[in-house]
Amino acid sequence: MSKLTVKDIRLKGKKVLIRVDFNVPMNDEGVITDDNRITAAIPTIEYVINQGGRAILFSHLGRVKTEDDKAKNSLKPVQERLQALLGKPVKFIPHTRGKELEQAIAALKDGELLMFENTRFEDIDGKKESKNDPELGKYWASLGDVFVNDAFGTAHRAHASNVGIASNIKQTAAGFLLEKEIKFIGGAVDNPKRPFMAVLGGAKVSDKIEVISNLLNIADKVLIGGGMAYTFLAAQGYNVGTSLLEEDKIPLAKKLLEKGKDKLVLPVDFLFTPEFKDIKPSHVGPITSIKEGEMSLDIGPKTIELFSSILKDAKTVVWNGPMGVFEMENYQKGTIGVAQTLANLKDAITIVGGGDSAAAAIQFGFETQLTHISTGGGASLEYLEGKVLPGVECISDK
Secondary structure (H helix, E strand, O other), X not given: OOEOEHHHOOOOOOEEEEEOOOOOOEOOOOOEOOOHHHHHHHHHHHHHHHOOOEEEEEOOOOOOOOHHHHHHOOOHHHXXXXXXXXXXXXXXXXXXXXXXXXXXXXXXXXXXXXXXOOHHHHHOOOOOOOOOOHHHHHHHHOOOOEEEEOOHHHXXXXXXXXXXXXXXXXXXXXXXXXXXXXXXHHHHHHOOOOOEEEEEOOOOOOOOHXXXXXXXXXXXXXXEOOOOHHHHHHHOOXXXXXXXXXXXXXXXXXXXXXXXXXXXXXXXOEEEEOOOOOOXXXXXXXXXXXXXXXXXXXXXXXXXXXXXXXHOOOOEEEEEOOOOOOOOHHHOHHHHHHHHHHHHXXXXXXXXXXXXHHHHHHHOXXXXXXXXXXXOHHHHHHHHOOOOOHHHHOOOEO
């Protein structure tokens, strides 16, 4: 997939609409607890203003259904953090449309930037943003000369702030962050260096049915861990005790096992415990050693060893989903083991597909040792499913 990027467009003197993903976590006091998404957008923002573009930034933040939601989901704290990170003024307009916004944009000089309020404020009156209201997309497009999409986290949705604008403006391009997602995740799906391995974890098979099915078509091996492994084990006839289990997905797991055959690899040992608490495991062993009333909360050391031995020759690895309840200190070894294995691979492209696996990779200090950590959970999953993402599709082809 070859899309225009921000580097392909002459920006000097142009009003550049930049859709960023500033949907950052905040505590009850409105303090940002993790600014990774803000930091990730800075290269694109700095490039635009350094080229003499007039940057107009906008993003969603949280869900906005009521007037009370507006009070706690303003982008004002994000503007303040961005201003501090950039070390230059970022004018904030507390509206999503209207004369004040239009006048502020008209007053922008080359190299200056402003941010306008949460795009989801438009959802209070009929979900205009989320449902890609034609009038709203046309209005936002009228505010600029160029549209740059750098929000991969919403690329799997056709909203007024991405597809709506892109369909009403002549020049569209990908920002550096979106370009990286296209290059690494899109590249892994479309043309991976082989051997190509996938490591899939997380809680539910139902969340990743299409991902597993698509990757079984294109990967050399698909390694399964996390909560969804127990549904596959149950499909093989094993008792999984009180471990997480989607009984209604057992027939589907059987089909995937049949489709995958020896390409699909399940864990061989587990950490067992009688309760869902951060206590030391009662014992370690194969699924056949599970005792009545027990559950598994992580893969065991033999599985880490098995997965590492399979992955050692990989040239491309996609990892999506933790191997256990990594938030608990006693059940994070499997997730750390996978991250460590990927970090140690030489000459391999290692891609972490957003969500909890991305959070784990960052938490355990592997961020700089992996090729790419995706900024989009749902978007990266749909990309791995082989789906066309509206927020990518709307960017002009080279």
